Amino acid sequence: MGWRKKRAPRKFYGRQNAQAGQKTPAAAGKKGIKRYCGLLWVMPSFLGVLLFYLLPYGDVVRRSFLGAVDNRFVGLENYRTVFGNTAFWLAVKNTLCFTAVCIPVLILLALGCAAILFRSRYGGLIKSAFLMPMALPAVSVALMWRLLFHSQGLLNQWLTHLGIVGSDWMNTGQAFWVLVFSYIWKNLGYDIVLWMAGLAGISEHIYEAARVDGAGEWQCFVKITLPNLKPSLYTITVLSFLNSFKVFRESYLVAGDYPHESIYMMQHLFNNWFRGYSFDKMAAAAVLESIVLLLLILMLQKAWDKKGDGIRYAP
């Protein structure tokens, strides 16, 4: 169906040109320039992207093969150093663990909330409450977290009222769960909005037809809502994944450069290498991480395309 829509206006122009008898080489030349018209619009942005992101990234790739001191070509030596680095593996392990735990939890929790809030009268108000943490700057959050998760802090006070002995949240393995909590706290509203957009895309007629056939609410949810939300799942996963890198902000502001080892993330590692001017290791690790992320993105992209309604490039 797509091609027909696109072809139609072109045919129209062709006929008009033929009628006016203007099918000259000059017109063809003009069309040649027109082909690049869109590129002109993109150019200012692209030049900036080239200057600030692409060329320096190329330099990083080059540096990843050079020694730190004398800029001599050292082959894969930097990569070998990175792979032999214990801090690197700690950061990789923590980042993977963190992602594996918090993204499924966030996505499912948000789906549950969205399903309840959708089409309900007070949904908007509660959604606003969930979105509010997005507006709260990380410094303000950090201030709160310091008092909340201190060993003599608020949370432990509440817990003693409930008869539970608290712990020193930021300086034990619990720090990991504090981080998971703060990620979910910050991003729940974001994901709820995404899910609600997906829910809004499901036609009401399907539900009506199912209800006529005697389907219950739960059946409707499992048999209609979930399958129809599948395409949204990919984008939501990617965006949640992206936002998971930002959890570093709170973690850094609360616990500093060297937090408890259970929340030592990739960003901590990069920061500490940066401060120590270990640009060779940084370059190699940045290249490695970008390759891993790129593969992940392309895999998801493929999954999108397979669904047949993936991101289309041509309008």
Added chain:
Amino acid sequence: MRHRKANKIHNIRLGRKFCWLVLAVLAVIALYPVFFLLAGSFMGNDELSSCLGPVISGNKGYVDFPLLPLFPTLRHYVEVFLDTPEFFVMFWNSVKITFGVLVGQFAVGTMAAWGFAKYKFPGKRVFFLLYMILMLMPFQVLMLSDYLVLDWMKLTDNLWGIILPGVFSTFPVFIMYRFFTEIPDSLLESAKLDGAREWQLFCYLALPIGSSGVISSMVLGFLEYWSLIEQPMTFLKDKSLFPLSIFLPDITAISQSGVAFVASVVTFLPALLVFLGGQDYLEQGIMAGAVKE
């Protein structure tokens, strides 16, 4: 049969009520830090030190924090606004960074989004894929390249070194692209037949019709750049250039805890205003990242 059905409906209602209860509790948790900071900012030193005693001076027991201050006072607000000139410098730096980035994104990003949305040109797929990949790369991957280029341009320790990379961030292009593609082609065709030039199409059709997309990306951008942490922390050494977003007074010192509360409330206020004024746009912007045409 009827009895069972009634029972079932009753169960569903009970379930619903329970769901709403859980949601309400979650919403209160989501909002609690806001109330907490507001309450703290209106407390005097005495009240703060008695509430936060265990954290500040190592007293025994736990922090106890009332929902509302018992003796509200504006003392710390006065202290921040009148006696802390560096606070204004930081506020102003934040304003410069945020608005510098947003103005730049508006100038450059809208054009790029328009080019991607409504034109065909050779290599478009590649360009677009590149933009998308860059959008998805976290700061840690781009950190070193950012530093290298800023060092080369002598822009480290300069606010422009924070602003310029932000201007060319590809995320807003992506958001605005989604809104621009929704403008019907037929409208553009008829404007062209009436003799509109390309830039006129952009200024008089694309920007007004796609304005919600532009505003959405600006709202998202404001919230992002107003609480920017990584870039200023990495690239700025001079304390007089620090934005508010990395100003974190030591809460555990009693002389500073009041200021810390007020500072975080004042940092939060502009973001809150943008959030309240632009919540619809914020939601549209979030959705633009996900809903496919």
